[in-house]
Amino acid sequence: MDTAVVWFRDDLRVTDNPTLADAVAAADRVVPVYTFDPRRRGDGEYGPAKHAPHRTRFRREAVLALRGALRERGGDLLVREGRPADVVPSVASEVSADAVFAATKAAPEELAAESAVRRALGAGVDVERRWTHTLYHPEDLPTPPADMDDTFTPWRKAVEAATEVRAPVPAPESVPVPDGLAAGEVPTLPELGVEAPTDDDRAVLRFEGGEPAGMARVESYVWEGDHLREYRETRNGLLGADYSSKLSPWLAAGCLSPRWVHREVERYEAERVANEDTYWLVFELMWRDFFQFQFRKHGAAFFAPGGIRDADAGWRRDREAFRRWAAGETGVPFVDANIRELNRTGYMSNRGRQNVASFLADALRIDWRWGAAYFESRLVDYDVASNWGNWAYQAGVGNDSRDRFFDVCSQAEYYDDDAEYVKTWLPELEGLPPEYAHRPWRLSEGEQADYGVGLGVDYPEPMLDVEARYEELA
Numbered sequence: 001m002d003t004a005v006v007w008f009r010d011d012l013r014v015t016d017n018p019t020l021a022d023a024v025a026a027a028d029r030v031v032p033v034y035t036f037d038p039r040r041r042g043d044g045e046y047g048p049a050k051h052a053p054h055r056t057r058f059r060r061e062a063v064l065a066l067r068g069a070l071r072e073r074g075g076d077l078l079v080r081e082g083r084p085a086d087v088v089p090s091v092a093s094e095v096s097a098d099a100v101f102a103a104t105k106a107a108p109e110e111l112a113a114e115s116a117v118r119r120a121l122g123a124g125v126d127v128e129r130r131w132t133h134t135l136y137h138p139e140d141l142p143t144p145p146a147d148m149d150d151t152f153t154p155w156r157k158a159v160e161a162a163t164e165v166r167a168p169v170p171a172p173e174s175v176p177v178p179d180g181l182a183a184g185e186v187p188t189l190p191e192l193g194v195e196a197p198t199d200d201d202r203a204v205l206r207f208e209g210g211e212p213a214g215m216a217r218v219e220s221y222v223w224e225g226d227h228l229r230e231y232r233e234t235r236n237g238l239l240g241a242d243y244s245s246k247l248s249p250w251l252a253a254g255c256l257s258p259r260w261v262h263r264e265v266e267r268y269e270a271e272r273v274a275n276e277d278t279y280w281l282v283f284e285l286m287w288r289d290f291f292q293f294q295f296r297k298h299g300a301a302f303f304a305p306g307g308i309r310d311a312d313a314g315w316r317r318d319r320e321a322f323r324r325w326a327a328g329e330t331g332v333p334f335v336d337a338n339i340r341e342l343n344r345t346g347y348m349s350n351r352g353r354q355n356v357a358s359f360l361a362d363a364l365r366i367d368w369r370w371g372a373a374y375f376e377s378r379l380v381d382y383d384v385a386s387n388w389g390n391w392a393y394q395a396g397v398g399n400d401s402r403d404r405f406f407d408v409c410s411q412a413e414y415y416d417d418d419a420e421y422v423k424t425w426l427p428e429l430e431g432l433p434p435e436y437a438h439r440p441w442r443l444s445e446g447e448q449a450d451y452g453v454g455l456g457v458d459y460p461e462p463m464l465d466v467e468a469r470y471e472e473l474a
């Protein structure tokens with residue numbers, strides 16, 4: 001083939017990127033392109049902006065890094081602004097492309113974008129789609145995604161018994177871009193519609209977009225820090241860079257491939273130690289795969305109020321209650337601390353996510369989709385399947401039928417027993433002993449005066465009697 005366009009999407013890397021590798025193998029000239037889609041700006045269906053500052057900054061950095069990696073290989077990355085259905089066919093026509101190579105993801109908006117590109121390209125240009133974002137390749141699964149189990153454990157066991165993870169594909173040595181193309185500027189953050197986020201010392205990490213930064217995180221967490229040997233023990237942590245891998249933003253934007261991470265785990269197991277903890281990172285990557293393949297099976301059903309179960313849960317649509325949840329002003333410290341961390345940094349631990357989701361869906365009975373959309377607008381690591389799949393799961397309308405509400409007060413006492421986490425994000429509670437920092441509504445008026453924490457003054461009154469609510473749910 002003479003010329004191929006590579007349309008980069010959520011696969012912003014050169015290592016283990018079959019879309020790029022196959023295009024380079026197939027064509028004499030390769031034209032990589034990325035487009036910032038203006039539809040990702042502004043408000044989404046449920047209100048808040050779709051593309052939050054931390055994620056926008058991360059993506060911008062990832063695009064710059066990808067351009068750098070392609071330039072090192074003699075190539076370039078054309079950067080444009082516009083809908084893919086306008087930009088990709090226009091570049092294809094400019095370079096007389098024979099084919100467009102692109103990664104595919106099984107989610108409605110992503111598939112709609114692909115269809116629109118295909119339609120606009122017309123019959124003369126082939127579209128070569130590659131599945132590049134999971135640990136296991138769908139063709140290697142013992143059961144096709146359409147027939148997969150809706151429960152994680154049997155699915156995982158069947159896959160582990162039947163299938164191997166494919167080896168990562170090496171980065172191409174050179175990318176032969178034709179001369180004379182306008183590379184285009186990478187837009188600034190204000191041009192992308194966001195202010196540069198202010199960094200916060202309390203953030204777990206300054207997540208920097210791009211494949212080199214992702215690989216550096218693996219180097220620091222796995223190799224220098226030697227944290228994999230205790231990963232399972234620490235992953236429910238709340239404070240600091242190293243209680244969990246923090247690889248999610250790089251995996252979500254495709255700066256790292258899960259297969260490459262898997263190979264690093266195998267290397268660590270061979271060179272250092274292999275134990276339950278080292279396996280557990282792979283186990284978590286299987287959760288990630290599970291939701292990706294679930295999306296292929298159920299598609300848009302994941303966005304319905306009743307989820308893939310079509311459950312009639314009678315969700316409340318109380319805007320004021322939702323506003324308090326999203327502002328971190330519920331008066332329940334563990335919820336507020338986690339939400340404030342998300343709002344300030346774009347990240348929240350897995351334990352935090354489970355708790356704030358359960359609080360919204362179980363304790364407040366508010367439409368879980370509002371919460372999922374809020375996460376979509378805020379998370380630096382937002383991924384459609386991981387986010388909506390986990391939210392549906394937590395709200396009891398997704399995978400797994402167990403009733404799984406979290407008593408956030410007990411969770412807080414267990415996972416944050418000295419209340420250090422809560423006090424980090426709610427410094428107004430600094431003077432309280434841990435039992436009151438987690439349940440400030442138990443303070444008498446005299447104690448409020450003694451500790452200098454007035455409810456309704458320094459910190460909100462709780463928006464509901466949460467202890468009574470959990471008794472009701474139990």
Ligand SMILES: Cc1cc2nc3c(=O)[nH]c(=O)nc-3n(C[C@H](O)[C@H](O)[C@H](O)COP(=O)(O)OP(=O)(O)OC[C@H]3O[C@@H](n4cnc5c(N)ncnc54)[C@H](O)[C@@H]3O)c2cc1C
Nearest residue numbers: 244245246247248284288350353354381382383386387390
């Ligand atoms: C309500 C809710 C919403 C979530 N939204 C997202 C999201 O938008 N994007 C996202 O990447 N993860 C999401 N998660 C999953 C999980 O919380 C994050 O992947 C994890 O906290 C990221 O931190 P880490 O990279 O240090 O994770 P680690 O604990 O180190 O895990 C390693 C990797 O495994 C994957 N992983 C771990 N747990 C899960 C899980 N439950 N589901 C899917 N993948 C998982 C991630 O890619 C993660 O980077 C959500 C979880 C909940 C409960």
